[in-house]
Amino acid sequence: MAVVVETKELLQTIVASVVAGVGITVVFSVAIWGAARFADLRRNDRPLAAGAAAALAGLSLAVTLGAVAFGIVVMSA
Amino acid sequence: MDSDVILVIVVCTALAFDFTNGFHDTANVVATSISTGAARPQVAIGMAALLNFAGAFISISVAATVAQDVVNADAVTPTVVFAGLIGAIAWNLITWSFGLPSSSSHALIGGVVGSSVAAVGFDAVIADGLLGKVLIPALVAPILAFAVAGVAIGLVYRVVGRQRPGLVTRGFRFGQLISGGLLALAHGTNDAQKTMGIITLALVANGTLAAGSDPPLWVIVSAAAAIALGTYSGGWRIIRTTGTRIIKMDAAQGFSAQGAGSAVILASTHFGFPLSTTHVINGGVMGAGAGKRVSAVRWGVAGNIVTAWILTLPAAAAIGALTYGVTAIFGGGALGPVLVTLASLSLVVVAFARRLHRGAPVPAG
Numbered sequence: 001m002a003v004v005v006e007t008k009e010l011l012q013t014i015v016a017s018v019v020a021g022v023g024i025t026v027v028f029s030v031a032i033w034g035a036a037r038f039a040d041l042r043r044n045d046r047p048l049a050a051g052a053a054a055a056l057a058g059l060s061l062a063v064t065l066g067a068v069a070f071g072i073v074v075m076s077a
Numbered sequence: 078m079d080s081d082v083i084l085v086i087v088v089c090t091a092l093a094f095d096f097t098n099g100f101h102d103t104a105n106v107v108a109t110s111i112s113t114g115a116a117r118p119q120v121a122i123g124m125a126a127l128l129n130f131a132g133a134f135i136s137i138s139v140a141a142t143v144a145q146d147v148v149n150a151d152a153v154t155p156t157v158v159f160a161g162l163i164g165a166i167a168w169n170l171i172t173w174s175f176g177l178p179s180s181s182s183h184a185l186i187g188g189v190v191g192s193s194v195a196a197v198g199f200d201a202v203i204a205d206g207l208l209g210k211v212l213i214p215a216l217v218a219p220i221l222a223f224a225v226a227g228v229a230i231g232l233v234y235r236v237v238g239r240q241r242p243g244l245v246t247r248g249f250r251f252g253q254l255i256s257g258g259l260l261a262l263a264h265g266t267n268d269a270q271k272t273m274g275i276i277t278l279a280l281v282a283n284g285t286l287a288a289g290s291d292p293p294l295w296v297i298v299s300a301a302a303a304i305a306l307g308t309y310s311g312g313w314r315i316i317r318t319t320g321t322r323i324i325k326m327d328a329a330q331g332f333s334a335q336g337a338g339s340a341v342i343l344a345s346t347h348f349g350f351p352l353s354t355t356h357v358i359n360g361g362v363m364g365a366g367a368g369k370r371v372s373a374v375r376w377g378v379a380g381n382i383v384t385a386w387i388l389t390l391p392a393a394a395a396i397g398a399l400t401y402g403v404t405a406i407f408g409g410g411a412l413g414p415v416l417v418t419l420a421s422l423s424l425v426v427v428a429f430a431r432r433l434h435r436g437a438p439v440p441a442g
């Protein structure tokens with residue numbers, strides 16, 4: 001009997017969708033949080049904490065863009 | 078000679094379907110960006126058209142599914158493909174006139190299944206392929222997008238909830254340019270392939286290509302161009318429904334809906350499931366609304382959309398079967414498809430003339 005549903009591929013699709021969809025959205029929101037905290041902390045004259053927030057924002061943005069690039073590569077593979 | 082004429086009609090009809098697909102499904106790509114103010118309408122639509130064109134070249138796995146896994150290629154003739162396309166175009170135009178974001182993919186598959194059944198009976202349908210590659214992913218995809226967007230927006234509000242709204246909104250609007258671009262790319266990849274698949278099916282049925290062949294380059298280029306042109310033409314009615322009538326959307330919700338939609342479409346494209354981008358993005362929009370507050374979703378509008386989704390396969394199949402029946406009256410030659418094409422064009426012209434007479438729809442955004 002033919003396998004009607006390719007269960008393994010369907011499960012992989014679900015897992016990949018959840019990880020990518022939730023993960024990237026949350027990571028990007030961390031980038032925005034970092035940028036907002038950076039602006040606040042710099043205004044309050046706390047350069048060290050502001051630098052850390054900026055670094056977190058930059059890293060999160062880089063992860064987001066990297067994930068988008070990875071998604072395109074995976075799609076075209 | 079007759080078979081070549083029919084093949085030319087089929088290719089032109091397939092490209093016309095691809096145009097309506099871009100036109101009808103523009104909303105999937107741009108509605109959230111426009112409604113949250115992330116991009117101006119013409120900029121969003123222009124960008125979506127370009128990325129739809131580019132996306133069509135990325136992968137052909139979905140085209141292979143449409144061409145090989147849903148109907149038995151041996152039992153299908155170019156006339157069957159033609160009738161199926163007419164069914165799909167007709168359903169696309171009917172749902173567009175009501176502003177309902179239904180699935181062009183399911184209209185196409187339904188139309189071809191209906192005309193195949195009318196031509197040679199139920200043996201033409203590959204039931205396992207239809208169930209496993211189309212119906213089950215169609216059920217899973219919008220629910221998955223709904224859940225992903227709902228969970229994501231809940232977490233997003235926890236992360237940025239206490240920050241200043243102005244900066245957060247600007248940040249998510251910027252994010253929407255990226256997620257909207259990715260969605261347009263994914264849409265081009267997924268949807269343009271369906272037309273490639275159907276033209277390939279017609280070429281195989283005509284004996285021009287061997288069974289199991291990949292789409293030729295000219296098919297890929299013309300399908301990409303048709304969907305991009307359709308997208309650029311824009312479908313304001315459906316943009317308004319998706320962008321403003323399901324939920325009143327903020328930039329974070331728009332980003333979550335687009336992010337969830339892109340993730341689901343890209344993942345399913347990679348595994349060759351020809352899912353509906355319409356179902357996915359509208360599921361994402363509903364999820365992003367429900368994740369904030371269940372009552373934020375206008376469930377009456379959502380119900381109408383889901384009803385259109387349920388009706389799409391059988392309605393397009395019925396129109397496809399009827400069209401095949403009409404062409405069969407005129408024999409197996411080119412006369413039937415030619416007359417049906419002329420009648421269809423006349424109907425479309427009359428419908429557009431009446432709509433123009435009543436006044437053009439007001440653009441959203």
